Amino acid sequence: MAASFTPILFRSILFIAAFFCAPFGALANNLNANANYVVTLRGVNISTVSVGFKDNGQNYSVNILGDVTGLASLVAAGTARFASSGNSSGDQLQSERFELETIANDQTFNVMFQANQGNVTSSQVIPPLSQNKNRVPIVRKHRQNINDPIASFFLKADRLEPALCDRQLKVYTGVERYNIDLKFAKEQTATSKATGYQGPVILCTMRYNPISGHFTNSDTTTYMQSNQRFLIWYAPLGQSGYMIPYRVLVGTAFGDLSMVLTRLNY
Incomplete structure (x- = not known):
């Protein structure tokens, strides 16, 4: 079980951690905030995520730490650290620097890239990826007009409405x-007292469309591309004009993998 469970579970946690923690970068001038999340698989807690974020109205920074915990650590122990920083003065966050470090099975993997106005100017991967004929090459145009997997999911809007979902996100991870194609699904109300928000939410469906860098023979990529149960709920952050993910859900062969906001201080 561990051989097949580990890569799908760990990659899914990284996947939704990036989505879920994305929006906390530019909520207001001189903002310092912290948030906690819990990841569950079939209702069982398997990971925690903590987020620290700052914004001065012109520039933002986000730092995220995720740890696999509980019973899941028996088959998928590891940590992931994300960092994103850049410009917050426009109608969305625009990444200028992205960093990712994962530690799993005593192996460390680091990714970093810098960008200017959506175009990647430098990139580094340690250790370098090995050459593989099944990996779709990333060409120059794929590093243009992009955002990182944190900044991509920050949404600004005058109000919570279905049109919030109608957009395509062009993501580069290094x-x-x-x-990611977002589409409106329905309007709902979050009522659970165990979460960090109660009130109206907008449910969007997500479709993952790989462009390059993925492996054509990857079971995880194939699964995510055809996944019909890939959902995100957005909620308003008070009267700030910013919309944040309240919950993200990824259907897997092992059951629903869900990430939910549990605490927010700002």
Whole structure:
């Protein structure tokens, strides 16, 4: 079980950690905030995520730490650290620097890239990825007009409405380029007292479309590309004009993998 469970679970946690923690970068002038999240698989806690974020109205920074915990650590122990920083003065966050470090099975993997106005200017992967004929090459155009997997999911809007979902996100991670197509599904109300928010939410469906950097023979990529149960709920952050993910859900062969906001201080 561990051989097949570990890569799908760990990559899914990284996947939704980036989505879920993305929006906390530019909520207001001189903002310092912290948030906690819990990741569950079939209702069982398997990971925690903590987020620290700052914004001065012109520039933002986000730092994220995720740890696999509980029973899941028996088959998928590891940590992931994300960092994103850049410009917050426009109608969305625009990444200028992205960093990712994962530690799993005593192996460390680091990715970093810098960008200017959505175009990547430098990139580094340690250790370098090995050459593989099944990996779709990333060409120059795939590093243009992009955002990192944190800044991509920051949304600004005058109000919570279905049109919030109607957009395509062009994401670059330093090792992979993909699009996420958001589509409106329904309006709902979050009522659970165990979460960090109660009130109206907008549910969007997500479709993952790999462009380059992925492996054509990857079971995880194939699964995510055809996944019909890939959902995100957005909620308003008070009267700030910013919309944040309240919950992200990824259907897996092992059950629903869900990440939910549990605490927010700002």
